[in-house]
Amino acid sequence: MLRSVSEIAAPGRASKGCRMSGHLREFGHAERSNPVGVLEEIKRLAVEQLGGVPGGLYQPIEDALHDSAARAGLAGGRRQDHAALLTLRQRNSAFVMRYRQLIAQGFDEFRALPLRPRNGAGLPLDLVGEDQLDYHYAGQKLAESIGQRYARQLELLDGRLEALSAELGQPAASNPIGAGRLAGAFIATFRDAQLPDTLRPMLFRQYEQELSRVLGDLYGRINTVLAAAGYGIANAGSPRAPQVAAVAKPDETAETPTDAHVRFGELREKLHAWRDGDGSASTTRHYKSVSGQLMPKRELRTAEVVSVAALLQRDPPEPYARALAGAGSLADAIRAELSEGARRLGLDPEQTQLAEGERDAVDLVGLLFESLFQTHAMLDRARRLYARLVLPYVRVALTDDGLFLKRDHPARRLLDVITEACEGNDGATPQDRELLERTAGIAQRIVADYNEDLEIFALAADELDALLEQQRKRVDLLEKRASEAVHGKERLLQARLQAGAALAQRLGKAPLTAAVGDFLVEHWQHHLVQTLLRDGLGSPRHDDVLALGDALTVVDGLAAQGRGAVVADRLIALQQAITDCLASCGLDENVSQEWLVGLVRALAQPDLPRSMRKLPPPQVADDETDQGPLRVVGGHAGLDFDPKVAERMRQLVPGEWLRLLDAQGEHVAAKVAWVSPLTGRFLLVNRRGVRVLVASAEQLASLLAEGRLVAGTEQAPFDEAMRQLQQRLSRAVGQN
DSSP: OOOOHHHHSOSSOOOTTSOOOGGGOOGGGSOOOOHHHHHHHHHHHHHHHHTTTGGGSHHHHHHHHHHHHHHHTOSSOOHHHHHHHHHHHHTHHHHHHHHHHHHHHHHHHHHHOOSSOGGGTTOOOSOOOGGGHHHHHHHHHHHHHHHHHTHHHHHHHHHHHHHHHHHTTSOOOOOTTSHHHHHHHHHHHTTTOOOOTTTHHHHHHHHHHHHHHHHHHHHHHHHHHHHHTTOOGGGTTOTTHHHHHHHTOOOTTSOOHHHHHHHHHHHHHHHHHHHHTOGGGOOOOEEEOTTSOEEEOEEEOHHHHHHHHHHHTTSOOHHHHHHHTTSSOHHHHHHHHHHHHHHHTTOOTTTEEEOHHHHHHHHHHHHHHHHHHHHSOOOHHHHHHHHHHHHHHHHHHHHOTHHHHOTTOHHHHHHHHHHHHHTTOOOOSHHHHHHHHHHHHHHHHHHHHOSSOTHHHHHHHHHHHHHHHHHHHHHHHHHHHHHHHHHHHHHHHHHHHHHHHHHHHHHTTSOBOHHHHHHIIIIIHHHHHHHHHHHOTTOHHHHHHHHHHHHHHHHHHHHHTTOHHHHHHHHHHHHHHHHHHHHHTTOOHHHHHHHHHHHHHHHTOTTSOOBOOOOOOOOOOSOTTTSGGGOOTTTTTTOOOOHHHHHHHTTOOTTOEEEEEOTTSOEEEEEEEEEOTTTOOEEEEOTTSOEEEEEOHHHHHHHHHHTOEEOSOOSSHHHHHHHHHHHHHHHHHHHO
16 A cells, blocks of 8 residues: 655655665664564465465376376376376365465464474474385475575575564574475375375475475565564574675775765766756746746655655556667656656646656666666567566665665666576576566566565565576586587687698699599598597607608609509508598498509509699688678688787686677677687677677677677676766767
8 A cells, every 4th residue: 555645754854965775774673563463464475375386286297297108109108107196186175275274384383382493394203104214305305405495585584583483472483484394294295195106206396396486486575574574684683694794795895985976976967967958858847826927846855756656666567668669768758657646646747846866866767777778688578577677766766876876785786687687588498488487576576565675675686696596507507518619619620720731731742643632632631630639739640640641642653653562562551551541531341442442453553644633622610600700711801900909809808798789789798708729719608608709809809890899898787787878978968
């Protein structure tokens, strides 16, 4: 329910240049709500969101059984598993009811404080039969997996539940929806089900997958409810509290607060100059009264603007999505919606206006979001997600300049991880789709629950960052595979060039028979490439292959002189080397014998025509589709670049970020993932770990000269967007 303007307004409003920071709202000092009512509310949330989990287990398992049977060529599949699954389906209502009762029972026991250790994890510790040991072991593994995946959120939730226990006047009890409790509820729900050994692990895996669809959102919502009710971890007396506080400590290398405020002041001065020179941003300062007298418009207080934004926060985000798509200015769209919202609250837009500080907040958020879309490869699906976040970020900017001053600001961190999750993400893989779904759910939660409490941004950022950590591990693996693939191609290209040079040296010595020339071009050269790749330049096998090529050219010359006996002796000595060469090219024994006979026949005829063999065209590219217009034959002769810029490009190291302009004119974030030790070329990958470019320093300098590459970008999306915002304002002020 929307609070009135008087309820939101602070007794003594801070000046425009010194607003109240959201960081000053400590949960520990907030008035706490009734603990029993709060416990009932989170119990209701847990039962609602977890209650349907058992019903979602069966269809995916049935599909997996059918797929397994199809791959194995079994028409009926595992009949025992299908029969057991059918029995589970028939009893689904009873299982769902039992599971919901167990979840609710956890909260009832939390309030009643059963006498058991806090870390009891919810798994029963009574003696079990030998046939149940596997069942309980699987439950323990499940609890460990859930605990590791949601460690950060469970840590926060445990701390807040301790505060709730203290308010109830009792020692800390176990988390009613902790990892062990959820595993124990699952075991107890299906305790009397007859499950084949092959079906049980499938049921556990599917349960974990179904939980992953709801737990992140559930933990986030319950943490938000507890924090909003005043149950912050700082008051729980928990030993974890100092660790959580330490995380927020600013980086020692960061700029000082004074420097940040000076830079922000300079930014606002540029913003004012830009706004004064932009006709679309101008406003009428007066209105005509009923008597026709020209009256100055009243400036809305910050609390009034925040109240209007709160009213509009849950409205459809289409106006902002259209602006992000390029249909007008986002700041203008925000102002238009705020004006209409003010009218709905009884604040006549004809008689009121935004104060300068509030206009700054609106313009900065509008320009910030536009810069994010201009400098990051955001797809259509991300546009609506960001549009939903516009008004929550306007509300943050209105009350807390720290959004633009502090790199560790919770709302800033959330925007960074959301951008990392969405940039270039087309949902092509199940992991990417899960990332998009979780990100959309987090954005919806911010819209639904944000009410001047920055903790919701911190929780959401931590939740998404934990999921992104798994994505980063996959990206690291993809980067490694991409670098290995490029390195393999470069080694192959280098070996081909070295073999081609060796072939040219031997073909240019003297005229050769067609048989010897064909052998050297078709087989000896390939054999040399394989030897270079396997054993390397200068190895004994490499020397032997070179010696074979030299020996064949010498034997061909002896044959031309009619020295048949010497030729025969030399060929007998070379027979094994020739056979090995043909075998390495993939020829079987019969084809190898045919080639050997052909060589003997040709060299037995002194008068056979001989000629200088033409060299085959060298292969100068490792992949016909690799570089497109960047591929230049004969070095860098066709590139237009500044040698000094190319020298700076050579200083790039793995981990640095660049921005490329793709064929569609979209900016793509590209990271230097690897530098070739052979050629010095740079492998650039996107945020998904997919290769976007392999180029030399000269080629990168050429792209920079063409305006298709931006170097020296910030790794954090928010920082890069702010950098682009400042450059945009600087250019605009310079033009004005």
